[in-house]
Amino acid sequence: MERADAIVIGAGHNGLVAANLLADAGWSVEVLEATPQPGGAVRSGYVTAPGYLSDLFSSFYPLGYASPVMKNLELQDQGLAWTHSPDVLTHLLPDGRAATINRDLETTMASMEQFAPGDGERWRHAYDDWSSVSPHMLKVLFQPFPPVRSGLGLARQLRVAGSLRLARRLVLSVRELGSELFEGEGAKLALAGCTLHTDLSPEEAGGGVYGWLLAMLGQEYGWPVPVGGAQQITAALVRRLEERGGRITYDTPVSRILVAQGKAMGVRTADGRNWRARRAVLADIPAPTLYLDLVGERWLPSRFTEDLEFFRWDGATVKVDWAVNGKIPWKNPAAATAGTVHLGADLNGLTRYAAHLATDEMPPHPFLLMGQMTTADPSHSPEGTESAWAYTHLPHRKHWSPEDIAAHVERMEAVMEEHAPGFGRMVVGRNVFSPADLERENPSLVGGALGGGTAAAFQQLFLRPIPGLGRPDTPVERLFLASASAHPGGGVHGAPGANAARAALARDRALTGRAYQAVINAAHDAIYR
Structure with a gap:
């Protein structure tokens, strides 16, 4: 039997963050990864044409760049470096106009001013509001619920009236x-x-709040990318873990959590091996997979399993990567310098698009979230070319036919052609990830869902993944949920992994009263300082 202080299920970024923090505390850590490589949805590869690097799943990382969890890991010591596109984001309207966010506030203001007199100053005011709460907000967002320390700090700063206005917003x-x-x-x-x-x-x-958060992070920090691709985040986390004695075993899916007297004692893998966890098991996998497939109803309260029936996934996704043998011929040159481009809809168009998804219909005119990777990081493709991608949401279904996916990719490329005539003729390589392809590549992307569960308010904070405490603890003692299914949810920021590690460390000390609180505070300071 293999033994370690902690068994971490899944080498996605949250699992790797949790493993690193436990290793920092002197624990022996074994990470078991079901696939042949680490990273989960933070990976890169050559899937379109020789010399064109694609970020396979996630890309552009304002949350990762700003996250106190990721900052404290000091991944720059492991070779991680960041770079920025000239413009953060451009939203192209159907009429050809463009709204652009640039890290230079005056440049952003000038873009917004084109749409309405005074909107430039209104943007400055919105950013000033954000800047006044940003340090506290980021700590609040990335801590277990309730975020007592940072919440009190934010409340002291805003006072009663300001706190109520923020709560309304x-x-x-x-x-x-x-x-x-x-x-x-x-x-x-x-x-x-x-x-x-x-x-x-x-x-x-x-x-x-999501629009405000991402837009204002873009204004404050930009939406940076790692030099050399998303895989560099994963590589830095792996190097850091291995330097501290942590191990990762690949091609080793976990089939069962081993439970005795209500305590997680280890795991069994698909090859029949048992792995003993002396102190904790942490799971960087979706909540339904953990509880229903690996734990089983025997060890769960009946009300808990009933609530899991109402767990809602976020929508499915189809993603297309392109190798383009020149710069994309945008009608509006404002899009040429943006790392991220939103295109295909005005505000009412976004509502119509979302309504199709809500009624389980294929949107006839998809809204695209599009990335120009070489514009952000020249190492992604040969000089003068572009490694690009776009994704769009679909309804969450169990099955999609190849014909449905192919037809929707045609719609996506028609949107690109509408805004960049001649784009199709410049494509020299293409890769399509359907929802099923995404799940095959990363089993945690169930049905092509990227966020580990819906971002809707009814499944956030103390309601994530089901009504409870909003913490990584589970009904099984010594078992902790470390994935995006836990608060605070999706995004590459490491908070679910850090929160799970913090909970495991506090539980291991098994202290009470002031001593217990001292452990909580020390773990908090170690992770969020």
Whole structure:
């Protein structure tokens, strides 16, 4: 029997973050990864044409760059370096106009001012509001719920009236938030397009906070990418872990959590081997997979399994990577210098697009989230060319026919052609990931869902993954949920992994009262300082 202080299931970025923090505490750590390589949805590869590097799943990392969890790991010591496109984001309207966010505030203001007099200053005011709460907000977002320390700090800064205004802003839809903050369509779309990085519509309560967060992070930090591709984040995490004695075993899917007297004692893998965990098991896998497939109903309260029936996945995704033998011929040159381009809809178009998804229909005119990787990092393809991708959401279904996917890819490329005539003739290589392809490459992307579960308000905070405490603890003692299914959810920021590691460390000390709180505070300081 193999033994370690901690067994971590899954070498996605959250699993690797958790493993690193436990190794920092002196624990022996064994990571078991079901696939042949680490990284989960943080990987790169050559899938289109020779010399064209693609970020296979996630790309552009404002949350990772700003995350106190990732910063504290000091991955720059492992060779991780960041780079930026000239512009952060451009949203192309159907009429050809463009709303652009640039890290230079004055440049962003000038873009928004084109849509309505005064919107430039309104953007500055919105950014000032963000800047005043940013340090506390980021700590609040990436800590277990409730975030007592940082929450109190934020409350002290804002006082009662300011806290209530912020609380109201956090529950607004992005349409309502945009309408309250701005007059013109450009700034409103900059927020709304960011919200649609999640599975929320412009009309859903709580959607505004995602648009505000991503847009303002773009203004403050940009949306950077790792030099050399997304894989460099994973490579840095792996090197750091191995330097501290941690091990990763690949092609080793876990088939069962071994439980005795309500405690997780280890895991069994598909090859029949048992792995003993002396202190904890941490799972960087989706919540339904962990509880229903690996733990089993025997060890779960009946109400818990009932609540799991209502767990909602985020929408499916189809992603296309292109190798382009020149720079993309945008009608509006504002798109040429943006790392990320939103295209295919104005605000009402986004609502119609989301309505198709909500009614389980294929959107006839998809909204695209598109990345120009060489524009952001020249190492992605030969000089003068572009490694590009675009993805769009689909309804979450168990099965998609190849014909449906092929037809939708044609719609996606028609949107590209509409905004960049001649684009299709320049494509020299293409790779399509359907929802099933995404799940095959990374089993945690169930049905092509990227976020580990919906971002809707009814499945956030203490309601994630089901109504409870919003913490990584599970009904099985010594078992901790470390994936995006746990609070605070999707995104490459490492918080679910860090929170699970913190909980495991605190539980291991098995202390009470002031001593217990001292452990909590020390773990907090180690992870979030």
